[in-house]
Amino acid sequence: MSDVERRARMRAIVQLALARFRIFYREPGSMFWTFGFPLVLSIVLGIAFRDRDPEPVVVAVEVAAEDARARAEHAREILARSDDVKVKVMSPEEASAALRTGKVSLVVTPSTDGYAYRWDPTRPESRLARSVTDDVLQRGEGRQDAYEPTSSIVTEPGSRYIDFLVPGLVGLGLMSTGLWGIGFALAEMRTKKLIKRLVATPMRRSDFLLSFLLVRALLLPVELAPLLAFAWLVFDVGVRGSFLTLGITALVGALTFAVMGLFFACRADNPHVVSGLINIVSFPMYLCSGVFFSSSRFPDAVQPIIGLLPLTALNDALRATMIDGAGLADVAGKLGVCATWGIVCFVLAIRLFKWR
């Protein structure tokens, strides 16, 4: 290749990348999905699952007959003295309805020689109410404790839900921008005969594909910074490991999903086909790959499969870096799993790509 040609080729790559940038930032929709959506999601989920002071359990005391009213009042008084219990007196019908709809977690009924509890053992808050209420009532009625326990209370950053969530959102973001951003853009270009038009010029096909990956890599820091900064400022979610490891992990993930986007769009003639494919592929990963809750909740039998999914590997690597402070060597295996997907999809995409 002569010098002139090499310079021309550089110019072509720069122009292709520039065009991608322009198309990206002039499309308000793509800006939102890339930058706004992860922020909104982290705000909403962060608030929903923020660490609250332990809430009192809600309990009803039921008055079955008028002559039991005095006993019921007595129980209410005992319970009301405890900070851990919120208590109401209700008729049996009201109490049953409240229990059924979850407004109260337990119903206390005075019985001849004590109290009866009505509760639903499948509801965690009912189980909690059962044990707290029993404790308070027993003590109120004169039970002596065997000893006075001491306890120390820990809420450490790193073990909260938001610490778990943020790396998952980073992974999710990398997956959706890669798949949707690239897959959809390519399918649309093909529908509009733009790929055909480009192929009619001396443009190198490799430059064209490269420009997609290049822009993906260049946008990555811009895309991650707001979410990480937000998580750090608002929720105090930090990065334990090095930013270099985090950056490399995110880059491997971004490129893998970008290449998968290329692959899903490599033959499709219209964007609907591509969006169908992407939905089919990404939906299981939303659920199983540990974005919102740990993938270890699934049965052991499917764990090997889940572990091989690219998003699972990426999320594991991101969490290891951000929460546990893992180094590059520690996450290399996970990154390898992810990159393998990328390489396989890349080879297939190049082989199958429909240019005309």
Add this chain to the structure above:
Amino acid sequence: MALEHAATAPGRSEALRASRGAPEVSIRCKGLRKTYEDGVVAVDGLDLEVRRGECFGLLGPNGAGKTTTVEILEGLLEPSGGEVEILGRRWETDERWLRERIGVSLQETHLPDKLTVRETLELFRSFFVEGRDIDATIDLVALREKEHAKFDTLSGGQRQRLAVACALVGDPTLLFLDEPTTGLDPQSRRMLWDVVLAFKEQGGSVLLTTHYMDEAERLCDRVGVIDHGKTIAVGTPKELIDSLGGSQIVEIEVARPPAEEAARDALAASLARLPGVVSSRFHGGRFVLTVDQLHVALPAVLEALRARNLELANLSTHRATLEDVFVTLTGRALRE
């Protein structure tokens, strides 16, 4: 001033290059065939030759196979059979070399919505090792005012002009234009004609398809009429019109034409025997006569109708055009 002009005049270098050592024939194809996957035979043994420096027009009704032919010649479609030679080379062996030297405007392309005119041209220019100056190209297609307008804000005509600009920006020696002026207003059409004529003047060759006869007559040195994927006539517009044998067309509507086809054909045949009349057909509800001497033919025709007691409902005459050639050759109008 003169220097500046030379610097911005587009196409000069490539035209010079083209005239030196370039083959005499820009496009040659023989026995071209294309059968689509669904079995449609779009091109069926088509022969074509476009000489250097010539503008060749492909005419034909919708579905005749023009776009298919052009895209095969552009190296964008694989032919099912036949030989193609562009600028003396073949797509299989010299794709890169050829891509540097041809300019393409597809029948329909949607350029990126969010790129401006200038950005789009810069993008296309960047693919070519040598090409035209962006500003000169913008001026050439009169898009200076829209230089910074995004594609999705352009009118249909402006988009079409940008598409042609993208074809020119690589400074090609051979230009393919598939229906470049369809849907344009008269002014934009004339502007594009000037662009094509200027390109030709600088030594470039053009293959264009069109449905407009005036366009073909104005721009094309030669035209090929194709139908059902075959060339059915080739020549200069004048040669084709002359092949009708007469320079005037007379169209006659009678109030009550004979009901049976045989009677109509017989009447047409007897009209054809009148002095000054070259041929005659019944087509589209009227008799269409090709006439070489209008002053002789017209009185004779009127006399013949009166003799048969046929009342004249309408009569018109015009100079023969390529449209008439097409109707004569295929029995169908060019634009259906």
